[in-house]
Amino acid sequence: MADQKKMVESITSMDVDFAQWYTDVVKKAELVDYAPVRGCMIVRPYGCAIWENIQKILDEKFKATGHENVMMPLFIPESLLQKEKDHVEGFAPEVAWVTTGGAEQLSERLCVRPTSETLFCDHFAHVVHSYRDLPKLYNQWCSVVRWEKTTRPFLRTMEFWWQEGHTVHETAEEAQAETRQQLEVYAEVCEKYLAIPVIRGRKTDKEKFAGAEETYTVEAMMHDGKALQSATSHYFGDGFAKAFDITFQGRDNQLHHPYETSWGMSTRIIGAIIMTHGDDNGLVLPPAVAPIQVIIIPVAQHKPGVLEKAEELRQKLSAFCRVKTDVSDNSPGWKYAEYEMKGVPLRLEIGPRDIEAGQCVLARRDNREKTIVKLDELETKIPELLQAVHDGLYERALKNRQNRTFTATTFEEMKRLASEESGFIETMWCGDLECEMKVKEEAGLTSRCMPDEQKHIGDVCPICGKPAKHSIIWGKAY
Amino acid sequence: MADQKKMVESITSMDVDFAQWYTDVVKKAELVDYAPVRGCMIVRPYGCAIWENIQKILDEKFKATGHENVMMPLFIPESLLQKEKDHVEGFAPEVAWVTTGGAEQLSERLCVRPTSETLFCDHFAHVVHSYRDLPKLYNQWCSVVRWEKTTRPFLRTMEFWWQEGHTVHETAEEAQAETRQQLEVYAEVCEKYLAIPVIRGRKTDKEKFAGAEETYTVEAMMHDGKALQSATSHYFGDGFAKAFDITFQGRDNQLHHPYETSWGMSTRIIGAIIMTHGDDNGLVLPPAVAPIQVIIIPVAQHKPGVLEKAEELRQKLSAFCRVKTDVSDNSPGWKYAEYEMKGVPLRLEIGPRDIEAGQCVLARRDNREKTIVKLDELETKIPELLQAVHDGLYERALKNRQNRTFTATTFEEMKRLASEESGFIETMWCGDLECEMKVKEEAGLTSRCMPDEQKHIGDVCPICGKPAKHSIIWGKAY
Ligand SMILES: [Zn+2]
Numbered sequence A, B: 001m002a003d004q005k006k007m008v009e010s011i012t013s014m015d016v017d018f019a020q021w022y023t024d025v026v027k028k029a030e031l032v033d034y035a036p037v038r039g040c041m042i043v044r045p046y047g048c049a050i051w052e053n054i055q056k057i058l059d060e061k062f063k064a065t066g067h068e069n070v071m072m073p074l075f076i077p078e079s080l081l082q083k084e085k086d087h088v089e090g091f092a093p094e095v096a097w098v099t100t101g102g103a104e105q106l107s108e109r110l111c112v113r114p115t116s117e118t119l120f121c122d123h124f125a126h127v128v129h130s131y132r133d134l135p136k137l138y139n140q141w142c143s144v145v146r147w148e149k150t151t152r153p154f155l156r157t158m159e160f161w162w163q164e165g166h167t168v169h170e171t172a173e174e175a176q177a178e179t180r181q182q183l184e185v186y187a188e189v190c191e192k193y194l195a196i197p198v199i200r201g202r203k204t205d206k207e208k209f210a211g212a213e214e215t216y217t218v219e220a221m222m223h224d225g226k227a228l229q230s231a232t233s234h235y236f237g238d239g240f241a242k243a244f245d246i247t248f249q250g251r252d253n254q255l256h257h258p259y260e261t262s263w264g265m266s267t268r269i270i271g272a273i274i275m276t277h278g279d280d281n282g283l284v285l286p287p288a289v290a291p292i293q294v295i296i297i298p299v300a301q302h303k304p305g306v307l308e309k310a311e312e313l314r315q316k317l318s319a320f321c322r323v324k325t326d327v328s329d330n331s332p333g334w335k336y337a338e339y340e341m342k343g344v345p346l347r348l349e350i351g352p353r354d355i356e357a358g359q360c361v362l363a364r365r366d367n368r369e370k371t372i373v374k375l376d377e378l379e380t381k382i383p384e385l386l387q388a389v390h391d392g393l394y395e396r397a398l399k400n401r402q403n404r405t406f407t408a409t410t411f412e413e414m415k416r417l418a419s420e421e422s423g424f425i426e427t428m429w430c431g432d433l434e435c436e437m438k439v440k441e442e443a444g445l446t447s448r449c450m451p452d453e454q455k456h457i458g459d460v461c462p463i464c465g466k467p468a469k470h471s472i473i474w475g476k477a478y
């Protein structure tokens, strides 16, 4: 038990220093290692396995809705990046530039993609000629680079991994429907797989993607009350199509510009999983993406029959869940602490007395509840308990968000809440940038979104007193 | 049929101009589009789906042998690249350099990874401390960049996609076994899945990977007799471990350097598939990786019941193969040509008379053989025919290699064969670089490998007359 104590002691308590707790968990759960380049990360096997599980879920959903994967180049010529005015203004300040290839000084700089709208547009101009070529529903899995000053593993890194969907459509309506459809895919993945409740909504003009007409977002609240934008979906209208001269012959035999969208979810979501569900014992993983769903710990494993039984159970369980047995020399206590740190949803303890009684102990990671289960009931009990862990995590996260969501009808109240509480503040808003800026400067809050579920909190904007157009959610964000 | 003719006419015959045939196929089968950056490629949905199928096969095999995926950074600091002397000499001349990040001039240049040995070594130095930490069996899926002067889609591009395995072991023997095991995985994937017969062998010192002690290769012969190195597996000894100061406490409580390997297969293999199996009608895909294994073409589809039957069959077939129906307005002839171009292994034709007779026509892509099959026998017939296509492709490729493989016992004969024939030339070799260089200069051939299946063709090296150490295969390579 000395080992176990040592391992647990080495994490900072989340209530003492949430940022340090995060860093500790990311490191101790062996999710990442620091890279030789400042601000980049190495995603270790355990972190990578979580991402692969998320990828599998998303990729299947994308393909089920007719999307196809492509692979686009890493480099964008400077002139191509500059084609859409708002887009280049948003991204040029934070890109990495390749200036030398081999021994050759390049005549035109190449940027390492921060996002690939410009490449997709250039390609669409090659392959879209007629309405018969539409829609093109593309996605790619890759990493992108943004030259960030301050970085934290998963949350903000110079390089991160993501998928970026890019689609082109005959009509604005179709593109708008695609934008909303993909936002709903993200919301579903967050809620049904990652156990993260999200608020669906639209970004303000100030917060929308560089070059987009509209940006939709799913916003999650972390354990500490801060917001994390979990995925975004953009509607571009025909702005990019015009800038890149993408045209198609329509059903009316005239040339038209098509309408585009893009949408993405990144490895940031792993940061959201950590900060939504984690606790002072480490990571807590939602069962749907946990690399190990059940860890079998043999107790008194030197006793005859224990390791054999553990192996028999592992084989049996592997038919319906991701299972591993730890047969190392470490003590059961040390192992308990290790797999708690790694956030494994269920622990199965099996020792000589259990074997005799034809049963085992199942311990839930989320609430540490233990259940004695007959060995011949594991096939139904384990899926039930995994679902219970998922539901428990979702409920706890939802409750945290509810407890930390406030409404305000005056600017004074907003400022007071912002300084006294950590969470979401919902108010009315006139829609003016000036008021949004004032909230940022005087209350230190940014707008998260105008939620799909609009509320009537009052008739006027609490900042300027003018008639309100929307309800809006404010917060501090990662 | 006019459409069909036009489509087929637009490919150059492979016997007229093999290089142009290749370019035509790659473009017409919609595998790639040219990127805005010279020498880079866009892999379009059809090409990407082939790569995804290859990835799935490899990834499962890697995981089944205990390998784990990780994600390493894109950038390598110049000082890190320089740590292993042979490695930097091999790669530094052909890398892309990032010199600017945002507005900031970097104090140290970053290269865009051409391969990731240096990053893995740096990471291994962090995570390997004891023999208990060994082995680490890692792999990553990513793209890498090499500043090539002349490029061709898939075969040689500035950026290409691949997997790179990197492992670190307690003993030399274990690392050597890993190197050979992974080579065998590649050989198996080439032969059993891609229908490409390969020669397993070892590279000469001149041709081995920069920094490796030994490089093993699987070499394939293309339709035109040229060689294509299909995958490589390297044994590093403890050279990298010493250069990067990776040490572990051994079972003897002393500090030791571990032994390393790396191994990779890339999107080049798609070039190998094209050039091994393709014909004058376009691509011919091995069934195991074909995005569409069976294309259903309704004949006289305006007649009542035809489209319904085609859809019924599609649903039925989708339980055991990758199937698509083309219900577009194009003529059956046009569709036949299109899916031949795309290399779909089997075409299923179904028209009113077939429906009446409870049968359909199955046409093989590889030899154009047509079979009439009862609809209720499709479940067994289709898997059989897919296997037959695979076997047919493999046999044809093997015969081509056999027909184009020559042996020589004198240098004169080597030179004559090199100028008159296109294929492999097998000879004895003394093992000296000097002779290898002479073969390159005077016969225009490079060494492909010293095959595992050593032959006794004579006692002396035909170039210098000294005693021979190995049999070796020479060729012209892509
Ligand atoms: Zn206002």
Ligand SMILES: [Zn+2]
Pocket: B429, B430, B431, B432, B435, B461, B462, B463, B464, B465, B466
């Ligand atoms: Zn010689």
